[in-house]
Amino acid sequence: MNNMFLTAATGLDGFISSITGALGDFSVSNLGIVLVAAIGIAAPLVLAWFAFRKVRNAATGGLKKGKL
Numbered sequence: 001m002n003n004m005f006l007t008a009a010t011g012l013d014g015f016i017s018s019i020t021g022a023l024g025d026f027s028v029s030n031l032g033i034v035l036v037a038a039i040g041i042a043a044p045l046v047l048a049w050f051a052f053r054k055v056r057n058a059a060t061g062g063l064k065k066g067k068l
Helices: 002-024 028-065
Strands: none
Touching: 002 028
16 A cells, blocks of 8 residues: 555656756647646646536525425
């Protein structure tokens, strides 16, 4: 179990160092790396936000109508 955590931490460390390296050495290809990383981080957060809103609105509507 501890080895799995170390592997995940190493992967995350490599990911963060590649992004900070890309930001420090500004070029078109490095800009692409930063944009792909930003989309990779933002897309799940946006999907989670809309899923949360859908569940919240369904629960609130059910409570108001007396179905829950």
